[in-house]
Amino acid sequence: MYALDQAMSEQDATGFVVFGSSENANTRYLTRFTTTDPVVFFKKAGETATIIVSQMEAERALRESSARVMTRADAGLFEILADEPDRWKATARMIAGQAGTTLLVPSDFPFLLAHELQAFARVIPDRGTIESMRAVKTADEISLITSVQGVTDRAMEHAVNLIRRSKIKSGILYRGTVPLTSEFIRTSMERIFMAHGCHSQDTIVSCGRDTAYPHIRGEGPLSANEPIVIDVFPKSIESGYFSDMTRTVLKGEATPEIMDMYKTVKDAQAYAAGMIRPGITGDELHHSVVRYFNERGYPCNKEGFIHNLGHGVGLEVHELPSLGPGGGILAEGNVITNEPGLYLPGIGGVRLENTGVVTGNGFGCLTHYEEELII
Amino acid sequence: MYALDQAMSEQDATGFVVFGSSENANTRYLTRFTTTDPVVFFKKAGETATIIVSQMEAERALRESSARVMTRADAGLFEILADEPDRWKATARMIAGQAGTTLLVPSDFPFLLAHELQAFARVIPDRGTIESMRAVKTADEISLITSVQGVTDRAMEHAVNLIRRSKIKSGILYRGTVPLTSEFIRTSMERIFMAHGCHSQDTIVSCGRDTAYPHIRGEGPLSANEPIVIDVFPKSIESGYFSDMTRTVLKGEATPEIMDMYKTVKDAQAYAAGMIRPGITGDELHHSVVRYFNERGYPCNKEGFIHNLGHGVGLEVHELPSLGPGGGILAEGNVITNEPGLYLPGIGGVRLENTGVVTGNGFGCLTHYEEELII
Numbered sequence: 001m002y003a004l005d006q007a008m009s010e011q012d013a014t015g016f017v018v019f020g021s022s023e024n025a026n027t028r029y030l031t032r033f034t035t036t037d038p039v040v041f042f043k044k045a046g047e048t049a050t051i052i053v054s055q056m057e058a059e060r061a062l063r064e065s066s067a068r069v070m071t072r073a074d075a076g077l078f079e080i081l082a083d084e085p086d087r088w089k090a091t092a093r094m095i096a097g098q099a100g101t102t103l104l105v106p107s108d109f110p111f112l113l114a115h116e117l118q119a120f121a122r123v124i125p126d127r128g129t130i131e132s133m134r135a136v137k138t139a140d141e142i143s144l145i146t147s148v149q150g151v152t153d154r155a156m157e158h159a160v161n162l163i164r165r166s167k168i169k170s171g172i173l174y175r176g177t178v179p180l181t182s183e184f185i186r187t188s189m190e191r192i193f194m195a196h197g198c199h200s201q202d203t204i205v206s207c208g209r210d211t212a213y214p215h216i217r218g219e220g221p222l223s224a225n226e227p228i229v230i231d232v233f234p235k236s237i238e239s240g241y242f243s244d245m246t247r248t249v250l251k252g253e254a255t256p257e258i259m260d261m262y263k264t265v266k267d268a269q270a271y272a273a274g275m276i277r278p279g280i281t282g283d284e285l286h287h288s289v290v291r292y293f294n295e296r297g298y299p300c301n302k303e304g305f306i307h308n309l310g311h312g313v314g315l316e317v318h319e320l321p322s323l324g325p326g327g328g329i330l331a332e333g334n335v336i337t338n339e340p341g342l343y344l345p346g347i348g349g350v351r352l353e354n355t356g357v358v359t360g361n362g363f364g365c366l367t368h369y370e371e372e373l374i375i
Numbered sequence: 376m377y378a379l380d381q382a383m384s385e386q387d388a389t390g391f392v393v394f395g396s397s398e399n400a401n402t403r404y405l406t407r408f409t410t411t412d413p414v415v416f417f418k419k420a421g422e423t424a425t426i427i428v429s430q431m432e433a434e435r436a437l438r439e440s441s442a443r444v445m446t447r448a449d450a451g452l453f454e455i456l457a458d459e460p461d462r463w464k465a466t467a468r469m470i471a472g473q474a475g476t477t478l479l480v481p482s483d484f485p486f487l488l489a490h491e492l493q494a495f496a497r498v499i500p501d502r503g504t505i506e507s508m509r510a511v512k513t514a515d516e517i518s519l520i521t522s523v524q525g526v527t528d529r530a531m532e533h534a535v536n537l538i539r540r541s542k543i544k545s546g547i548l549y550r551g552t553v554p555l556t557s558e559f560i561r562t563s564m565e566r567i568f569m570a571h572g573c574h575s576q577d578t579i580v581s582c583g584r585d586t587a588y589p590h591i592r593g594e595g596p597l598s599a600n601e602p603i604v605i606d607v608f609p610k611s612i613e614s615g616y617f618s619d620m621t622r623t624v625l626k627g628e629a630t631p632e633i634m635d636m637y638k639t640v641k642d643a644q645a646y647a648a649g650m651i652r653p654g655i656t657g658d659e660l661h662h663s664v665v666r667y668f669n670e671r672g673y674p675c676n677k678e679g680f681i682h683n684l685g686h687g688v689g690l691e692v693h694e695l696p697s698l699g700p701g702g703g704i705l706a707e708g709n710v711i712t713n714e715p716g717l718y719l720p721g722i723g724g725v726r727l728e729n730t731g732v733v734t735g736n737g738f739g740c741l742t743h744y745e746e747e748l749i750i
Contacts, residue, residue: 023398034577035590036692056682059588085701088482107463107487112500114486125487187569194562194569201574201612202409213434215410237576307431317411326460 001049007104007129008045014100016126017042019091019113025315026106026130028240033065040075040091041067042099050098070098089116096120106130128320135312135320136333141241142357145313145335148236149243149355149366151196155189156247156369159205159230162188163251164375168224173251179221182206185230193234200234204246211248211349214307214341224252227262227348227373233317242317244337245367246353249375261342261350262373264296268340269352269371272309276338276356276363282327285309289340298342310337313355334358335366376424382479382504383420389475391501392417394466394488400690401481401505403615408440415450415466416442417474425473445473463491471495481505503695510687510695511708516616517732520688520710523611524618524730524741526571530564531622531744534580534605537563538626539750543599548626554596557582560605568609575609579621586623586724589682589716599627602637602723602748608692617692619712620742621728624750636717636725637748639671643715644727644746647684651713651731651738657702660684664715678719685712688730709733710741 004016018041020027022034030041031051039061040052049067052075061069072078077094084090092113096103104126105114114123137145166173166180173180182205193200206218208226222228231246248262268289275285286309290300298304308324313335321327321334330336336358341351354367379391393416395402397409405416406426414436415427425443427450428436436444447453452469459465467488471478479501480489489498512520541548541555548555557580568575581593583601597603606621623637643664650660661684665675673679683699688710696703698711705711711733716726729742 036577055677056588057590060590060592087701105486107485109486110482111480111484111486111489111498112482112502114489115500123486125490127487190569194565199574199576202411213431215432215435217435302430326462 001043003129003133004043004104005045007126011102011104011124013045013102013104013124014121015042015044015098015102016104016129017095017099017109017117018106018130019095019110020108022240024108025134025240025319026108028315029130029134031065031067033061033067034240040095042095044099052094052098088112089119092116093120104129131320134314136331137314137335137357138333141314142333142335144236144239144241145243145355146366148198148234148239148241149245151193151198152232152234152243152245153367153369154196155192155200155232155234156230156245158192159185159189160247160249160369160375163222163228163249166222166251168252171224173222173224181221182218183220185222189232197238198234198236200232203233204229204231208348209346212303212343212345212347214343214349214351225254226250226252227254227258227350229349229351231351231353235317240315242313242315243355243366244313244317244339244353245355245369246339246341246351247369247371248350248352248373250373251375254374255347257344257347258350259373261298261344261348264293264298265340265342265350265352266371267296268292269338269354272338272340273354273356273363273365276330276336276358277361278330278332278358281329282310282321282323283325285330286324286327293340293342303344304342305340306343307339307341310339310353312336330358332358332360338363338365376418378504378508379418379479380420382501386477386479386499388420388477388479388499389496390417390419390473390477391479391504392470392474392484392492393481393505394470394485395483397615399483400509400615400694401483403690404505404509406440406442408436408442409615415470415473417470419474427469427473463487464494467491468495479504506695509689511706512689512710512732513708516689517708517710519611519614519616520618520730521741523573523609523614523616524620526568526573527607527609527618527620528742528744529571530567530575530607530609531605531620533567534560534564535622535624535744535750538597538603538624541597541626543627546599548597548599556596557593558595560597564607572613573609573611575607578608579604579606581724584721584723587678587718587720587722589718589724589726600629601625601627602629602633602725604724604726606726606728610692615690617688617690618730618741619688619692619714619728620730620744621714621716621726622744622746623725623727623748625748626750629749630722632719632722633725634748636673636719636723639668639673640715640717640725640727641746642671643667644713644729647713647715648729648731648738648740651705651711651733652736653705653707653733656704657685657696657698658700660705661699661702668715668717673717679717680715681718682714682716685714685728687711705733707733707735713738713740
């Protein structure tokens with residue numbers, strides 16, 4: 001919370017205010033309280049952080065949150081609503097009454113609430129203070145992500161084994177008498193996540209030409225002799241922390257093009273892993289891999305390597321730091337992905353993604369499952 | 376989309392702009408595109424809606440979204456980034472270049488982006504246009520919610536049967552040789568949801584004194600002779616639509632207090648269902664139930680009936696219309712919950728919740744599972 005005080009002091013702010021449900025990562029991070037309905041979090045300079053919840057949530061907030069708990073009644077909302085029936089205006093007046101007249105709010109603070117607050121206070125958009133706090137993980141947070149990644153390795157192994165054990169008939173992979181599909185692999189993985197208190201959504205299991213488009217999810221029967229990209233980013237339901245992992249596999253015979261793409265991506269990943277350390281920028285890492293691919297004969301524009309090298313992982317699957325153009329300096333405790341990929345329309349795509357921690361002198365990879373194309 | 380044009384015309388706006396990932400219900404509703412990373416949606420008055428996505432998402436956006444698709448490159452982002460490295464400022468300039476100089480944005484539009492847009496355009500907070508569009512469901516949306524509710528009825532039946540078939544030993548419910556726990560019921564329900572492409576989170580399975588606090592989730596072994604509240608609000612992973620349902624059950628013998636609370640809540644629910652129709656306000660429905668409980672001898676303040684009678688259900692589990700103080704006029708096509716409850720600390724709580732459609736002349740309940748306290 002020291003970073004909030006520092007940001008307030010730099011802007012002469014009286015308070016830092018956050019508004020949202022725990023779906024909002026900034027709110028969840030600061031309140032350590034999970035809720036469907038929005039809560040107000042505020043911190044006055046040098047004082048204890050407070051959350052304002054409904055009467056109904058107060059009991060649970062006292063048990064779960066590390067912040068001081070106030071009900072909306074304590075904060076005077078119902079008196080305010082008596083002469084200001086508009087909910088947004090009344091909430092703004094309640095917040096200003098508690099947090100003062102110069103307020104810092106995060107980038108994703110709701111515009112209408114900021115607009116109504118401007119009747120009572122100067123509202124200053126904060127530029128990334130909470131997001132920067134979130135980027136440097138504590139040992140507890142690293143342990144939570146490690147545990148999600150452990151489950152992810154198991155789910156990936158299960159998915160790859162389904163492909164490995166399939167039988168090829170007329171170029172299609174079969175599980176017994178039925179084609180092995182993207183959907184079946186996705187559901188099988190989700191079953192494993194669920195059994196371990198995690199939830200995965202939008203898992204990619206794409207095959208063949210679809211793999212040239214990194215965000216196509218994939219559907220239907222899987223083919224032999226074609227790359228299959230499996231990209232999964234589950235979240236622990238209890239803690240809210242994500243992990244993120246991708247493997248590319250192929251059952252049957254790979255073309256020389258795919259073989260070369262795979263080897264190049266794997267080498268690029270090892271090359272990037274060797275460079276990761278505190279002090280290097282995400283921009284530098286990304287552009288080093290761009291140059292690496294260029295030197296190996298691959299473009300990095302509308303095809304080839306067309307996405308960022310990586311991103312932070314935490315309460316959001318994509319958070320700071322960015323390992324891409326403009327990406328800032330890495331620090332010890334960042335949890336990031338290292339995920340080079342190559343995509344050639346008409347030929348296919350390859351991506352390999354590990355999640356790991358920036359340690360004192362390198363990259364502590366949390367992803368352990370093997371990288372082998374031909375299975 | 377006509378409502379957006381109307382809102383723009385009332386404010387002399389040149390464009391309506393939304394920014395977010397599909398986690399944001401307004402974005403998902405307008406774009407019909409699912410994505411982890413934020414996209415820009417804009418609509419100029421009288422023109423076709425457009426989404427701006429990354430190059431990587433373009434292929435999938437063309438397949439999935441009903442809007443016109445532009446890439447960030449098409450929208451000039453990379454030229455702008457060349458002399459404006461700040462991502463928020465550059466995005467603001469890109470948006471203003473496309474959508475014009477007077478922009479309406481939804482209440483939850485990110486404040487920092489609105490702030491940066493103000494360098495190029497007048498930014499006006501819209502007051503609920505998209506939220507009001509979302510409140511009136513199409514036949515397709517009702518069918519999607521009906522299908523989630525169908526799964527929810529099955530999961531609830533399964534949960535209640537686990538309790539029904541348990542054995543009582545020393546006041547605790549047993550499943551074979553182990554105590555039947557909240558956690559086991561939650562996981563069993565989630566298994567059913569998962570098998571039907573749904574996902575439930577924060578399901579409440581509370582027992583005994585905990586039931587007096589409507590948002591306590593519950594944990595550990597369940598007791599005989601005590602109310603057990605099961606409140607579940609799963610979402611279809613494919614469509615994003617929710618349903619919402621609560622039952623209260625008891626294995627063994629109920630005290631007269633709990634028996635009376637149950638009967639009163641059930642009667643209040645039927646009373647409310649009989650009043651629901653287009654034209655009545657959510658405020659009127661809620662206060663009618665408050666009066667109903669008061670007349671039956673129950674308070675409605677810090678204990679008794681301490682929450683709203685209901686809320687809209689759709690891409691968010693809580694959306695418009697509100698069936699609570701200040702709640703507006705109901706319209707045909709609203710999908711709402713009807714969920715009276717009574718909570719007495721030290722004694723316990725009872726809640727019954729159905730989801731249904733406001734029809735031309737009443738309430739078309741989508742929840743079919745029985746309401747019986749003693750099982």
